[in-house]
Amino acid sequence: MEDAGGEESLDAQGAAKPGCSGHRQAPGKPVWSLLEEAAHMKTEGNAFYREKNIRSAIGRYHRALLILRSLDSDVTSSVKGFGPEITALTPEQEAFLRNTQVDCYNNIAACLLQKQSVDYARVREYSLRVLQLRPGNVKALYRAGLAALEMGDAQTAKEYLSQACREQPNDVSVRKHLQRAEEKLNRELQKEKAMYRDMFSSGPKSSSAEGISQTNRTGEAV
Incomplete structure (x- = not known):
């Protein structure tokens, strides 16, 4: 095994x-x-x-x-x-x-x-059934985490895989997919930061441009 x-x-x-x-x-x-x-x-x-x-x-x-x-x-x-x-x-x-x-x-x-062709929703379903009966079952935690990761839910994947890693810290497969989940979460965080940075930095520019436009139309500064 x-x-x-x-x-x-x-x-x-x-x-x-x-x-x-x-x-x-x-x-x-x-x-x-x-x-x-x-x-x-x-x-x-x-x-x-x-x-x-x-x-x-x-x-x-x-x-x-x-x-x-x-x-x-x-x-x-x-x-x-x-x-x-x-x-x-x-x-x-x-x-x-x-x-x-x-x-x-x-x-x-x-x-x-x-x-x-892996149906990760079904993998998650059966893994969660195990976890209902055996909350600390490492195999089910691993597979539930992997399924969540493949379905795009990196946060849930990290939670399951982190718990599996605590139970078996030397398991190579668990550590590999936990790293994937953490990297995905980090990319999402950086993307979110960049989005907000662009959002706030574009605010003053729009206001300035609007002021220039109004000056041109009325001949007076706003």
Whole structure:
């Protein structure tokens, strides 16, 4: 696995293989069975990614997320009363679900960065989903910063990349794009200063020219 900031790096971690303790039932399949199925989809996605089959990799990650969605309390609580009651997850199951979600969101963002035409808005979207669950996740901070920079928002890019740099100060990719953001902000600042300088310096000239014009018309100085 490469640097945390690098586009090639995938998240493949997660909770250890679940045991039998704390086993609870969800409609249709046992909870652990669904969680393992989602983890298997993620593993297949990683394999496709290594083979440079980006489309299939993204498809597997999305399938994993759909499975997890059926167990996610943040989702099921909003539709409570409209379907079968979902048994609450144990803390271990909840941690497994969140870890797998974070990995899949991060990995989709990594896949999108490998496409010939990068949709930076989607990269940002998936990176922000990670940050909602893991605010200090370096990969998501890096990719959110890179996406913001490519979309023209250097200030937001600097904020994300600065935080990523604090977490991993030796990451070359993070430092490179943070420097790009700072240079862009500096150019914008210099351009803004020049604009105001021209604006204020042109004021007196216009007034003087107007006075000369009025003198010519009336024969009297203003």
